[in-house]
Amino acid sequence: EADIYQTPRYLVIGTGKKITLECSQTMGHDKMYWYQQDPGMELHLIHYSYGVNSTEKGDLSSESTVSRIRTEHFPLTLESARPSHTSQYLCASSGIRGLKYEQYFGPGTRLTVT
């Protein structure tokens, strides 16, 4: 069982509100990721981090921002939520254990902006 957590699991919020989606992992992984998953299933990488104070934009442009002040914590923030931000947000972390690369996902946050 992967030790990666996301809160809240579900969030319904009005347009214009600032929101922060939390993600934390206890596996000691350096790398962490945020994916946006649309109803069509596809996973779109929106942000990633290779370690503390490292953040990069992913393949899909996003109005959200991220920070990585601690290894275990990778929050995502939307300064002003809009209905177009309604989606499932998945956090993941990865590392090398022995010779094996592993990437694990959190349970996701389903965001609805009204």
Place this chain on the structure above:
Amino acid sequence: GENVEQHPSTLSVQEGDSAVIKCTYSDSASNYFPWYKQELGKGPQLIIDIRSNVGEKKDQRIAVTLNKTAKHFSLHITETQPEDSAVYFCAAFKAAGNKLTFGGGTRVLVKP
């Protein structure tokens, strides 16, 4: 960059039959290929993986095959059960890029 294509996008099988999902990748430097299963309301979970120095790997009812020359890999589920109903993702990884590239997903429905 790497590009991973996954087929079919939906797959409906009768309980007890086999299911096969196929993926192709574009970058010959990719060397690790995991498969994830995502159940409703949950995040994707790793179910099996294969490295490029191995042609086949099996774990109970699931198996994965890899053809490096053709740059394709497949997931096989035998004796399907209703709990196998989920979305399955293939992915490809290369050390230089340091991140996974996912296929578009396959929604599998096992009919009792």
